Amino acid sequence: MRRLSIPALSVLHALSxxxxxxxxxxDATGLPSGTVxxxxxxxxRDGLVKSTWEEESDAHAAGRPARRYYKxxxxxxxxxxxxxxxxxxxVPAFGRKK
Amino acid sequence: xxxxxHLIVRAAARVVPADVRGEWRREWHSELAWxxxxxxxxxxxxxxxxxxxxxxxxxxxxxxxxxVVWHDIRHAARALRARPVFTAVSTLSLALGxxxxxxxxxxxxxxxxxxxxxxxxxxxxxxxxGDSPATLSGPEVVDLVRDAKSFTAIGAYAHSDGNVTGGRGxxxxxxxxxxxxxxxxxxxxxxxEGRGFTTEEDRDAAPAVVVISxxxxxxxxxxxxxxxxRITVNAMQRAVIGVMPAGFDFPAANVDVWVPLALNPAAPxxxxxxxxxxxxxxxxxxxxEQAHAEVQAIKAGWQTQYPDLYSPERxxxxxxxxxxxxxxxxxxxxxxxxxxxxxxxxxxxCANVASLLLTYxxxxxxxxxxxxxxxxxxxxxxxxxxxxxxxxxxxxxxLGLAAAVPASRALVALAPDSIPRLSQVSIDPMVTIFALGVxxxxxxxxxxxxxxxxxxDADATLLxxxxxxxxxLGGLSTPRLHATIVVTEIALAMTMLAGAGLLTRxxxxxxxxxxxxxxxxxxxxxxxxxxxxxxxxxxxxxxAEIADRVRRAPAVRQAxxxxxxPIFENGGMWSVLGDRTTPGPNVAVPLGAPQQTTPGYxxxxxxxxxxxxxxxxxxxxxxxxxxxxxxxxxxxxxxNDDPLGRxxxxxxxxAGWITVVGVVADTRVxxxxxxxxxxxxxxxxxxxxSQYFTSLAMTIAARFTGEVAPIVAExxxxxxxxxxxxxxxxxxLLDEVVGASMARERFTAVxxxxxxxxxxxxxxxxxxxVIAYGVAQRRAEIGVRMALGAATxxxxxxxxxxxxxxxxxxxxxxxxxxxxxSRSLQxxxxxxxPADPVALGVGALSLLLVVVCALVVPARRAAQISPVExxxxx
Numbered sequence: 001m002r003r004l005s006i007p008a009l010s011v012l013h014a015l016s017x018x019x020x021x022x023x024x025x026x027d028a029t030g031l032p033s034g035t036v037x038x039x040x041x042x043x044x045r046d047g048l049v050k051s052t053w054e055e056e057s058d059a060h061a062a063g064r065p066a067r068r069y070y071k072x073x074x075x076x077x078x079x080x081x082x083x084x085x086x087x088x089x090x091v092p093a094f095g096r097k098k
Numbered sequence: 099x100x101x102x103x104h105l106i107v108r109a110a111a112r113v114v115p116a117d118v119r120g121e122w123r124r125e126w127h128s129e130l131a132w133x134x135x136x137x138x139x140x141x142x143x144x145x146x147x148x149x150x151x152x153x154x155x156x157x158x159x160x161x162x163x164x165x166v167v168w169h170d171i172r173h174a175a176r177a178l179r180a181r182p183v184f185t186a187v188s189t190l191s192l193a194l195g196x197x198x199x200x201x202x203x204x205x206x207x208x209x210x211x212x213x214x215x216x217x218x219x220x221x222x223x224x225x226x227x228g229d230s231p232a233t234l235s236g237p238e239v240v241d242l243v244r245d246a247k248s249f250t251a252i253g254a255y256a257h258s259d260g261n262v263t264g265g266r267g268x269x270x271x272x273x274x275x276x277x278x279x280x281x282x283x284x285x286x287x288x289x290x291e292g293r294g295f296t297t298e299e300d301r302d303a304a305p306a307v308v309v310i311s312x313x314x315x316x317x318x319x320x321x322x323x324x325x326x327x328r329i330t331v332n333a334m335q336r337a338v339i340g341v342m343p344a345g346f347d348f349p350a351a352n353v354d355v356w357v358p359l360a361l362n363p364a365a366p367x368x369x370x371x372x373x374x375x376x377x378x379x380x381x382x383x384x385x386x387e388q389a390h391a392e393v394q395a396i397k398a399g400w401q402t403q404y405p406d407l408y409s410p411e412r413x414x415x416x417x418x419x420x421x422x423x424x425x426x427x428x429x430x431x432x433x434x435x436x437x438x439x440x441x442x443x444x445x446x447x448c449a450n451v452a453s454l455l456l457t458y459x460x461x462x463x464x465x466x467x468x469x470x471x472x473x474x475x476x477x478x479x480x481x482x483x484x485x486x487x488x489x490x491x492x493x494x495x496x497l498g499l500a501a502a503v504p505a506s507r508a509l510v511a512l513a514p515d516s517i518p519r520l521s522q523v524s525i526d527p528m529v530t531i532f533a534l535g536v537x538x539x540x541x542x543x544x545x546x547x548x549x550x551x552x553x554x555d556a557d558a559t560l561l562x563x564x565x566x567x568x569x570x571l572g573g574l575s576t577p578r579l580h581a582t583i584v585v586t587e588i589a590l591a592m593t594m595l596a597g598a599g600l601l602t603r604x605x606x607x608x609x610x611x612x613x614x615x616x617x618x619x620x621x622x623x624x625x626x627x628x629x630x631x632x633x634x635x636x637x638x639x640x641x642a643e644i645a646d647r648v649r650r651a652p653a654v655r656q657a658x659x660x661x662x663x664p665i666f667e668n669g670g671m672w673s674v675l676g677d678r679t680t681p682g683p684n685v686a687v688p689l690g691a692p693q694q695t696t697p698g699y700x701x702x703x704x705x706x707x708x709x710x711x712x713x714x715x716x717x718x719x720x721x722x723x724x725x726x727x728x729x730x731x732x733x734x735x736x737x738n739d740d741p742l743g744r745x746x747x748x749x750x751x752x753a754g755w756i757t758v759v760g761v762v763a764d765t766r767v768x769x770x771x772x773x774x775x776x777x778x779x780x781x782x783x784x785x786x787x788s789q790y791f792t793s794l795a796m797t798i799a800a801r802f803t804g805e806v807a808p809i810v811a812e813x814x815x816x817x818x819x820x821x822x823x824x825x826x827x828x829x830x831l832l833d834e835v836v837g838a839s840m841a842r843e844r845f846t847a848v849x850x851x852x853x854x855x856x857x858x859x860x861x862x863x864x865x866x867x868v869i870a871y872g873v874a875q876r877r878a879e880i881g882v883r884m885a886l887g888a889a890t891x892x893x894x895x896x897x898x899x900x901x902x903x904x905x906x907x908x909x910x911x912x913x914x915x916x917x918x919x920s921r922s923l924q925x926x927x928x929x930x931x932p933a934d935p936v937a938l939g940v941g942a943l944s945l946l947l948v949v950v951c952a953l954v955v956p957a958r959r960a961a962q963i964s965p966v967e968x969x970x971x972x
Contacts, residue, residue, distance in 0.1 A: 023129045023146065033149025038156035045160070064135055065128040068121075 004083040007031055011039045012072060012080045015049060020069045040070060048076035100139050103130050103147035113154040115161050116475075122157070126150050167481065174485035184458065185490065188451045191863070192494025192540060193501060194856060195440075195447030200502035200533045202440040205509055206433050207532075208523030210426055215346045217286030218379075222421040223386060225252070225376040225393060233372040233670060236361040238400070242376070243280065245396050248389035249378040253281030254359055256374050257350050258795075261626055261825060264329030265318025271626070271827045272314065272354040274331065278361060282309075284379045285348060291315075292325035292340030299339075300358040308336035309356040312344040331355055333630030345522065349375065369404065373670045377421060390418040425519075431926050432846045438919075439597065439853040442590045444540065446860045447494075449590075452544040453583045453864055455487055457871050459548035466552045480549055487545025488538065495537025499530070509849075514841030551579060577875075580868040584861075585908040591854070591861040592912020592945055593919050598854035599937030600920055600930055601847035607929035608840050614765030614774055615664060616704025620801050620832035621809050622663055625817065625824060627794040634792040638719070638783045641796050644820055645696045648800050651812040657800035658699035659782060661692075661793040666835045668768045669693070673749040674778065676735035690731050690776040691767050692748070694785040694793050700726075700762055702801045703832075710742050710760030713781040723788045724781065726760035731776035746778070752790040756780060770839055771928055799832065806831065846926070858945055861908075862952040869901045870956040877963060885965035897957040898950075905949040909942050916941075 004012065007029070014028040025036050043049040049070045059066035072080065107126045114122045126147075133143040178185040213219060225242065226233060234242070239254040246252065255277040263269040282294035290312055299307050308331055315324035315338075327338050336357065347353055359374070380389055469479055503525055510523050625644065627637045641659045649657040662669050671689035697713045700706075708729065717724050725746070732741035741758045756778075764774035780788040782796065798817075802809045810829055817826045837844075873880070880893055920932035930937065 021129070021132075022125065023132050026146065033146040034152030035149070037149060037153035041153065041157060041160070065124070065131050067128050067132075068125045 004079060005039075006087075007035050008039050008043060009080070009083050009087065011036060012043065012048060012076055013084075015070050016072050016077065016080055020071070021067045022070075025070075043076065044070070047073060048079055049073060100130065100134055100143060103133075103139075103143045106144070106147040107150045110150040110154040113151070113158050115157060118157065122154070126153075166478075167485075170482045170485040171489065173482065174489045177486055178489065181458070184454060187863070188454055188490050189494045189497060191447045191450050191860060192491050192537075193497035194860070195444035196491075196495045196498030196533065196536055196540065197501035197505060198440040198443050198498075198853060198856070199437075199536055200498055200529060201505035201509055202433075202437050203532050204502060204506035204525055204529050205513070205520075205523050206437055207526070207528055209429060209519050210433060211528070212519070212522050214422065214425065214519075215285075215287065215348060217288075219422060220420065221380045222284060223378055223380060223389065223418050224421055224424045225378050226417040226419075234374055234376045235369050235372050236374065237369045238372075239278065239374055239376055240361055241400070242378075242393070242396065245399075246378070246389075246392055248381055248384045248392045249284075250381050251280045251283040252278075252376060252378040253284040254278040254361065254374040254376045255281055255349050256359070257353060259624075259626075259827075260332040260355070261628065262314070262329060262331050262355060265324075265327060266320075269825070271825060273350055273352055274355045274357060275349050275353050276359045277349075277356050278359045281356070281359075281377070284377050286379070287342065287346055287348070289340040290343040291322070292338070294340055295356075295358050300360055302360045302362060304358065304360070306334055306336040307339045307358065309340040309342060310338055311342050311346070311354045314354040315341045331357060332626075333628035347519065351520065378418075386418055386420065393418055429842070431923070432842055435597065435601070435846060435923060435926065436849050436853075438922075439594055439850045439857075442594050443853050443857050443860070444536065446587045446590050446857050446864070448540050448544045449583045449587045450860055450864045450867070451487070451490065451540075452547040453580060453867055455544060456548040456551060456579060456583070457867065459483075459552055463552050470553070476553060483549050483552075484542065484545045488541035491537045491541030491544065494540070495533055498537075499525075499533045502529075502533070512845060512848075514838070514845055547579070547583075577868075577872060580871065581904055584865050584868045584904050585911060587861040587864040588905055588908025588945065588949070589912035589915055591857040592909050592941060593915045594850070594854040594857045595941030595945055596913070596916030596938050597920055597923060598847070598851040599941045600923055600927060600932065600934055601843070601850050603930045603934060603937050604927045605840065605843050605847045608770055608843055611766070611770050611928075613664070613770075613836065614705060614763055617832040617836045619803065620702065620704075620799055621806055621813065622797050622799045622828070622830060622832050622835065623810075623813055623817075623826050624795065624797050624828040625659075625826060627796075627824065629794060631823075632794060634786050635719070637792060637794050640820060641782060641798075642696055642715070644798060644816055645698070647816045647820075648798060648813055649698060651800075651809065651816070653802050653804045653809060654812075655801045655803060656698050656702040657798065658702045659696040659796040659798050660699055660703075661694040661782070661785075661796060662767075663797045663799075663832075663835060664703075664765060664767055665770065665839045667797075671775065672778075674735070675747050675749050677745040677755075678736060688734050688776075690727075690734070690778045692789055693777055693779045694782045694789060694796075695779055696782050699779070699799070702799050703765075704801070705765055706763040708761045708763060709740070710758070712760060713779075717781040718783050719786065721784075723754050723756045723784050724759045725756035725788065726762055726779040727758055728762050728764045728774070728777045730764050730774060731778055732758070732761055734776045748778075748789055750790050752787070754787045756788045770836075797828075843926070843928075854941075858948045861945070862948040865901055865904060865949055866952040866955065868904075869897060869953055870959070872900065873897060873956045873960045876960075880960055880963050881965045881967070884963065890961045893963075894957045894961050897960045898953050901949060901953040901956075905946060909945060912945075913938060913942065 010029040010031060011025055014025050017028075019025055019028045022033075022037060022040060025031075025040070026033055029036065031039075040049065040051075044051055050073050051068050051070050053068055054066040056066050104127065107123070107130065111119055111123050111126075130143060130147060133139055133146065214222075216222060234254065236254070239252065242249075243252045255275055257273060257275040259271055260274040261269060262272050262274075277295070279295045279297045279300035282289070287294075289309065292309070294309060295307065298304060308329060310318075310324060310329070318324065318329065319327055324338050324341050328335050329338060330336070342356070361374075378389075380386070466479055466483075470476070506523060506525065510520050513520055625641070627640065632640065645657050645659045648654060651657075661667075669692045672692050674688050674690045676688065695713065697715060697717075700712055710726070713724065713726070727735075727741055727746075732739075732744075735741070735746055736744055741761050744758050745755045746758070747753050747755045762779070765777065766772070767775050767777060782792065786792045798813065800809060800813065813829070814826060817824050884890075884893065916938060917933055924932055
């Protein structure tokens with residue numbers, strides 16, 4: 001498994017909460033759309049997230065086009081845990097520097 | 099706005115791989131709809147939509163299989179190796195075009211693009227009076243420093259050459275800048291070691307200090323150790339207080355020494371002696387226009403305060419211009435002309451390669467069409483085809499970059515000193531990026547033409563090949579494309595030849611300018627007498643003795659000494675007073691260029707003496723002060739009256755009245771293209787009084803016959819025998835001095851002409867390729883015609899006609915383009931209109947000649963086609 005970049009980690013982290021679709025991820029992470037979408041595509045390609053389309057009837061009832069929802073896969077959850085642990089291990093080092 | 103965001107996404111969708119495009123489009127439109135729903139349209143929606151491009155490109159590149167790309171590259175390399183002639187011609191063609199561009203870009207980058215060697219250079223301006231030369235007087239500078247609020251610092255400077263000794267280095271002649279205390283502050287130029295001058299050090303009686311260049315510090319003291327040491331500058335001991343970093347070459351190239359200027363505002367006669375260039379740093383928030391208005395107001399105050407010095411009839415025009423424009427402005431049009439010419443060469447090289455690839459692509463069109471019919475993606479086929487052209491151009495680019503290293507060095511060596519910052523010219527990352535960018539772009543452009551051509555009628559190609567009906571007229575659009583390329587090449591070459599013709603004509607005009615003196619067969623050499631060992635009397639006697647002894651040398655017809663070498667040196671314009679204080683109505687402030695000479699000057703220089711006499715040995719410091727004026731000077735002070743016997747003086751309290759004893763013809767003094775100004779000549783022996791100082795830096799000039807070498811040897815011997823410590827420098831022919839003043843024009847004309855010849859040759863190669871290809875394609879048709887009894891002459895005429903028609907169209911388009919493009923050269927042309935018929939005509943005829951030469955080979959080949967063989971081949 002390739003190492004997760006910080007933007008990828010942010011996106012994965014956002015999706016592990018109640019965030020579910022692209023522009024929502026942008027709001028949650030503060031990353032630009034040109035970063036979030038390629039990250040989503042890469043995470044899906046690597047099997048860390050899975051996307052599904054909203055039912056047309058639900059979307060129609062809400063009066064908008066159907067959305068593409070992303071969900072973290074078990075592999076994604078494992079990768080998120082490992083990457084978070086790795087980055088957390090770095091925090092004391094930054095703390096000492098300060 | 100929302101509509102625009104959807105348009106952005108729709109455009110980006112074309113980049114997304116086809117199998118995911120539908121989902122991709124659906125997702126992005128859904129997200130944009132969310133923006134509308136959340137009422138977050140406008141700029142935010144546009145910003146989010148812009149991300150669609152990055153997403154689309156990521157999806158596209160993610161699909162690239164690098165092993166396939168590598169395979170394409172290897173395939174392309176093999177294909178190129180299999181066609182060595184095509185590869186060599188294309189690569190060399192591209193190397194020439196890319197190399198020329200990179201070499202010129204290296205110079206443009208060093209001179210125009212790299213930042214100036216001072217802090218925040220856009221805030222630095224030059225202050226001057228609106229007159230030429232753009233200088234201010236000492237008291238004016240002091241007034242501006244005191245009164246102007248638009249500037250945080252103001253610095254004045256002048257520069258000249260002088261003698262320096264010290265440290266462990268030999269005595270040498272260097273360029274010296276005299277600068278005021280505000281000079282370094284204005285430029286925000288930090289010293290590498292030590293410091294700049296303080297206001298206290300910039301005074302007459304202050305301790306003698308000096309700032310030196312890193313180069314001089316290294317020569318005299320090695321690394322470090324310069325600050326605190328002492329050097330002798332023009333016979334005066336000075337303490338080194340600072341070292342400027344390498345690359346700081348202001349106010350002149352290769353300046354080595356900066357000494358305080360010590361302006362003396364008290365001397366009233368100084369006010370109108372405009373000798374100092376002045377720079378200033380704009381205060382925060384102040385614009386050039388605001389500064390200009392303030393300086394104008396201050397100058398208006400001077401006119402009220404000194405009505406006898408500044409005539410109210412002639413308002414003082416303030417001149418506040420950006421330093422960047424002042425430094426680089428005059429070089430910019432020349433460099434842009436060269437860059438444009440190099441760009442044209444690249445375009446022609448590019449067109450040639452496109453044409454060659456097109457010819458080669460013809461043989462592969464069927465393969466491509468079959469691949470497409472079998473379902474191969476266009477992107478895949480494009481990658482494979484483009485790999486070849488990109489590989490070719492990268493090869494050409496690498497060769498071009500390698501060639502650009504010596505070429506840019508040669509350019510710098512050949513370039514005139516008047517182009518500033520040449521020392522900054524070198525191949526840097528910017529140049530390498532430029533070379534890589536140009537190569538890739540060239541590869542994409544020259545590869546795209548044949549590729550688009552192949553894709554555009556792939557179906558027709560298949561149908562034609564199925565019916566085996568690909569005949570000579572079967573693929574009309576390829577010859578048409580070839581023809582378009584050739585016409586473009588010829589048009590570009592024509593435009594360049596026209597530009598080269600105009601610049602050459604302009605240079606010839608410059609050479610033919612009447613100087614007012616005869617520079618041929620005159621040798622000049624600079625003599626600088628150190629003040630420490632020469633007082634005025636000794637200096638006058640020594641200069642006169644040297645001039646006399648040189649005059650007596652064999653093969654010397656006449657010799658004299660002068661203070662300022664015309665065209666090369668300029669003493670500014672001095673205000674003068676005539677004995678009749680009512681100068682002509684258009685002359686509010688009489689200004690004259692000064693000159694100090696010894697007897698025999700006018701004959702030496704070939705300046706016609708119109709009336710009166712030359713100076714003689716009898717004109718001494720104790721005799722009546724005499725002067726010789728030129729016609730313009732006489733007209734300025736005395737209208738149509740005869741100046742002989744009239745009196746004038748330099749407007750300075752120390753200067754005495756001078757009686758005019760001779761009138762000479764007008765001469766050029768500063769630039770070749772500027773008007774002949776009023777000039778006042780005084781004997782060197784009387785200059786201490788009549789021009790209030792005796793010049794200790796004099797140039798010996800000798801008019802000679804025969805070879806120059808013995809004269810130079812004699813000159814050196816005479817100077818050595820007179821005083822073995824006197825350095826003799828700048829020994830050169832007056833012709834060379836004049837020639838150097840048009841070095842920039844000559845450099846541009848030679849370079850653009852060189853590029854134009856290159857362009858014409860490349861265009862010749864282009865038309866040769868197309869016509870030869872046409873002959874090969876029409877082999878069968880020509881064979882049939884010959885079998886039916888067509889005369890060889892008719893066949894040759896047919897081939898020539900086709901080529902000449904293309905050439906005529908190209909030349910016509912080129913002439914129209916030249917009419918527009920040459921207008922941009924207008925500012926650098928002398929005595930020639932942009933639509934000069936001679937320049938355009940000669941260019942057109944030369945190009946026609948190249949085309950005819952290029953057509954001879956295919957025409958001969960057509961004439962030699964054997965009907966039997968070609969029919970059998972068919």
